[in-house]
Amino acid sequence: MAIDFSLSPEQEDLQKLARDFVRKEFSAEVVRHHDATGEFPRAVLEKAFELGLMNVHIPQEVGGLGLGSVAGTLISEEVAAGCTGIGTAMEASQLAQAPVIIGGDDDQKRRFLAPMLEKLSFAAYGVTEPGAGSDVQGIKTTAKKVGDDYVINGSKMWITNAGVADWYFVLAYTDKSAGVRGMSGFLVPRSTPGITVGKKEWNMGQRASDTRGLTFEEVVVPKRNRLGAEGEGWKIAMAAFDHTRPMVAAAAVGLARSAMEHAIAYARERTAFGQPIAMQEGIAFLIADMAKDVEAARQLVRLAAWTIDQGRRNTKFAAYAKAFAADTAMRVATDAVQVFGGNGFNAEYPVEKLMRDAKIFQIYEGTSQIQRVIIAKEIFSRS
Numbered sequence: 001m002a003i004d005f006s007l008s009p010e011q012e013d014l015q016k017l018a019r020d021f022v023r024k025e026f027s028a029e030v031v032r033h034h035d036a037t038g039e040f041p042r043a044v045l046e047k048a049f050e051l052g053l054m055n056v057h058i059p060q061e062v063g064g065l066g067l068g069s070v071a072g073t074l075i076s077e078e079v080a081a082g083c084t085g086i087g088t089a090m091e092a093s094q095l096a097q098a099p100v101i102i103g104g105d106d107d108q109k110r111r112f113l114a115p116m117l118e119k120l121s122f123a124a125y126g127v128t129e130p131g132a133g134s135d136v137q138g139i140k141t142t143a144k145k146v147g148d149d150y151v152i153n154g155s156k157m158w159i160t161n162a163g164v165a166d167w168y169f170v171l172a173y174t175d176k177s178a179g180v181r182g183m184s185g186f187l188v189p190r191s192t193p194g195i196t197v198g199k200k201e202w203n204m205g206q207r208a209s210d211t212r213g214l215t216f217e218e219v220v221v222p223k224r225n226r227l228g229a230e231g232e233g234w235k236i237a238m239a240a241f242d243h244t245r246p247m248v249a250a251a252a253v254g255l256a257r258s259a260m261e262h263a264i265a266y267a268r269e270r271t272a273f274g275q276p277i278a279m280q281e282g283i284a285f286l287i288a289d290m291a292k293d294v295e296a297a298r299q300l301v302r303l304a305a306w307t308i309d310q311g312r313r314n315t316k317f318a319a320y321a322k323a324f325a326a327d328t329a330m331r332v333a334t335d336a337v338q339v340f341g342g343n344g345f346n347a348e349y350p351v352e353k354l355m356r357d358a359k360i361f362q363i364y365e366g367t368s369q370i371q372r373v374i375i376a377k378e379i380f381s382r383s
């Protein structure tokens with residue numbers, strides 16, 4: 001009896017806690033308000049924080065729960081089923097925390113992670129730049145060693161939580177000539193002089209989430225804020241994705257599940273040609289495809305999360321899960337709009353927002369193309 005697909009009682013409790021939280025706090029009005037205004041959902045996140053649904057991966061050694069990836073994916077799916085804009089605002093700090101958990105020393109964990117358990121606060125992961133996203137090696141930000149400090153210059157783009165974060169994980173070149181082995185990661189408090197936070201971007205979807213550019217001009221950070229050794233930044237920044245991609249994929253599953261549930265309810269109720277449209281094979285098959293793909297995506301998420309929780313390398317499974325779940329979310333949301341017909345195209349109905357929100361899953365944390373690049377590399381270079 002080696003394979004067991006069931007959740008443990010603790011995992012079921014955590015899933016229920018997240019589900020009940022979403023039922024209570026993510027009313028249609030709240031979700032619509034944050035989508036329409038782009039207002040950061042601080043009040044909702046205060047409640048998530050009080051319930052212990054945020055920062056769940058902060059290690060026990062600094063007072064956190066130290067929960068694993070499977071636990072994170074359970075929360076992520078439930079929250080995303082309510083609203084992925086609020087979900088991204090709630091979970092983006094984890095992408096900044098992951099490099100500290102992976103590559104930080106005790107002092108860095110104590111200074112940057114422990115305070116996040118005391119009060120609601122945020123962190124942001126700053127890798128992408130105006131000229132380089134998928135091609136991380138193309139970043140231009142530099143960190144020059146001056147005495148016991150580093151001086152950072154450069155710009156970051158599309159940084160989730162940039163406007164609300166207390167600190168940033170920043171990837172910069174300490175030695176351009178060494179390629180990816182010349183990159184180092186830094187923990188930069190937002191209060192450091194020389195940082196300019198850009199305007200909030202008005203995006204197609206997930207508008208509750210705060211996305212901005214960041215500029216660093218002669219920003220001085222002490223050596224003790226460098227993660228790992230000089231030249232280890234790229235490795236640490238990429239390793240973070242093995243932990244966070246299963247969670248992002250779980251959020252895509254949550255969105256797809258929500259779109260499917262709306263489509264099923266509508267197909268039962270809407271009549272055409274004298275019967276519910278669910279009785280038309282063309283509609284029923286669309287929904288059958290949604291159901292099988294949502295479940296397949298969920299199982300890939302669990303495999304990727306479980307593998308890393310066992311302390312095993314999961315890069316390939318994390319890429320499978322991210323690519324499959326993101327593409328599934330986009331397809332299911334698009335098909336849900338189709339099931340709703342003209343109503344689906346209208347903002348009064350929920351699936352219009354879901355289709356807008358779904359698109360970003362194929363772009364952030366590595367595009368769907370980049371996931372395939374990773375998978376192909378795993379197939380052709382590692383076997």
Ligand SMILES: Cc1cc2nc3c(=O)[nH]c(=O)nc-3n(C[C@H](O)[C@H](O)[C@H](O)COP(=O)(O)OP(=O)(O)OC[C@H]3O[C@@H](n4cnc5c(N)ncnc54)[C@H](O)[C@@H]3O)c2cc1C
Nearest residue numbers: 125126127128132133134158159160363364365366367369
């Ligand atoms: C809302 C939002 C939030 C984000 N949050 C963060 C964040 O918190 N921190 C952060 O650092 N970044 C963040 N990003 C950036 C995101 O990770 C990048 O947008 C993404 O990695 C793609 O990079 P790019 O936009 O530069 O596109 P490009 O890299 O310019 O890609 C353009 C197109 O070319 C394709 N392409 C590129 N290279 C290849 C290849 N080798 N093979 C096949 N196709 C390829 C891509 O898939 C894409 O379709 C965010 C972006 C958005 C929009």
